[in-house]
Amino acid sequence: MSTIALEPAPLRTESLSDRTARVAEVAAAHLVRTDREAAFPVEALDEMRRTGLLGLLVPTEYGGLGGTVADMVATSIELGRVDMSVAVIFAMHCQQVEAVVRHGSEPLRRRLLPEIADGRRYLASVTTEAGKGGHLLTSESALSDADGELLLDRFAPIVTGGEHADGFLVTMLAPGATSPNQVSLVYADREQLTTLERSGDWQPLGMRASHSVALKLRGQVPCAQVVGRQGDFRAIVTSVFGPMAHLGWSACWLGTAAGALSRVLRMLRSPANRGRTDLGSELLLTRLSRTRQRLETVHALLARTERTVAESADLSLPRVQLQLNALKITAAEECYRAVDELVDAVGMRHGYLKDSPTRLEHALRDLRSAALNYSNDRLHLADGKLALLDPEVRFA
Structure with a gap:
C-alpha cells in the first residue's frame, strides 16, 4: 500500500483537466518500467491522491470534487491515452465510490467519503x-x-x-x-x-x-x-456496477486506441519520417480512415450511452441493458481492431517492435483483455435473452 503526505492546496484549486494531465504525466514517466515488471503504478496512484482525483465522484459536501459520470468518462479517456492500466485502476475506483455515494448508509458516507476525497482511501x-x-x-x-x-x-x-x-x-x-x-x-x-x-x-x-x-x-x-440492502446486490449492479463498468472500461479502451492512433499520426508526420513513408499511399490512407471510423463509432456510442444512463429513471429496462452491453462489446472489439489495423498500416518496425515510439505492441496487448474482461460471449448470451423481451426493438 502506498502512503503519501497530502498537499490540499494549491493543487485542489486546479481544473479537472490539469489534475488529469498531472496524473498522466507521472504515469508516462513510469510506463515502461511498470509494464516490464508487471508493477502496480504506485507513483500514478500517489498523484491521484495528491490532486484529489480519487475524490472525483465524491459530493462537495463530503469534501470531494462533485464530478459527474461524464467527468469520469472524460478522465478515463485521457488517462487511457497514456496507460490503460492506470485508466482502468481509476475507473474501477470510481465505480466503487459511486456505489458508496448512491447506496451506502449515511454513517458510512460521513466516515468514508471525506477520506476518499482527501486521497486517503483507494478502493x-x-x-x-x-x-x-x-x-x-x-x-x-x-x-x-x-x-x-x-x-x-x-x-x-x-x-x-x-x-x-x-x-x-x-x-x-x-x-x-x-x-x-x-x-x-x-x-x-x-x-x-x-x-x-x-x-x-x-x-x-x-x-x-x-x-x-x-x-x-x-x-x-x-x-x-x-x-445497500442485505442480499440485494442486484439493485446495485443494475444502478451502479454495470453502467459504471461498461462506461468506464469503454472509455479506457477508447483512450488507449486514440492514443495509439495519435502517436502513429505524429510519427508519420514527423520530420524524421520525411521520405520514408509514402503518405499518399491509398492502402495507408484507407487503413487510417478505417481506424478513425472505428474510434468515432465507439465514441458516439459511448456518448449516447452516458446520456442514456444520466437520463433514464429505470436502468433495468431491456433496451437500456442492451445499449449498455452493446457499448461494452463494441468498444472491446473495435478498439482492439483499430490498433491491430494500425500494426498492419505501419509494419514491423513501428507496429510490432517494443521500442517503437508508437507503442502499438503495448496497446495491442492491453486491448486484447477487453473482450475477456467480463466476457463478450457471456454478454451476447444475455443480450439474446434481453432481445426476446423487446419485440418492438425500441432503442434507449
Missing part, C-alpha cells in the same frame, strides 16, 4: 470467485453474523490493485441466504482485515501494471458497512 473491488469468474449476481462465500458484526472470509482470483488498496467492496452471500443470488456488498477498511494475503504471481500478456493478483481476505466489520 478495490472484490467480486470475482473461482468457478464463477466475474459473474456478479451469485456468490459461493457466505457472510457470518456474530453479535452485530459480519465475519468475512473470502478468496478472489483477481483483484485489480488489491495489494495497494486502502479499502475493499466485497460481494458475499447474505447471512442465512437460501439462494446463491442473495448477494450482499460489504465495505471493509484495510485495517479491519486480519488477513490480506496474496496468492500466486501476476504475469499477464497485457494490463500488466493493473497488478490484478489473487487475494485472500479475512476480517470483521460492523453490520452498518453493508452497502
